[in-house]
Amino acid sequence: MKKQLIWVSYTILLLILTGACAQVDTTKNEQEKAIIALIAEYAQVRETKDTVALKQLLTTEVDQLVSTGEWRRGKKGALEGMMRSSNSNPGGRTLAVEHIRFLNDHTAIADARYEIQNSDGNVRKMWSTFIVISEEGRWKITAIRNMLPKR
DSSP states (O other), X not given: OHHHHHHHHHHHHHHHHHHHHXXXXXXXXXXXXXXXXXXXXXXXXXXXXXXXXXXXXXXXXXXXXXXXXXXXXXXXXXXXXXXXXXXXXXXXXXXXXXXXXXXXXXXXXXXXXXXXXXXXXXXXXXXXXXXXXXXXXXXXXEEEEEEOOOO
């Protein structure tokens, strides 16, 4: 009888642990989808130069280091630099997230291939890393690092 009780207890514990792990995986997948959607929305509003929508995607203390070495600090500095860059580098922007690493439940690093299709037909191929945080129930961008790989 004791052996049966022990086995039943182990079985129940195993079922509880399995269910808890499945919940974590589901939540993580949902968070990954939300971060991918955030970065896609960022690319879209950059394309349309919608500063009102862009403001909603960025934290107040956002900073950005671009491939030219320019630092853009704070929401105002980032927005001004982004609009200046979009105007001086017209063309379609594509950001394709390739990897997301969660540092905790509210912070993640997302790495993306970043391509700008220039009006002359050339494609500028870069990498972009986004640091995102969950703020007020929504993922927001708090840092961006753009890199131009060596050829």
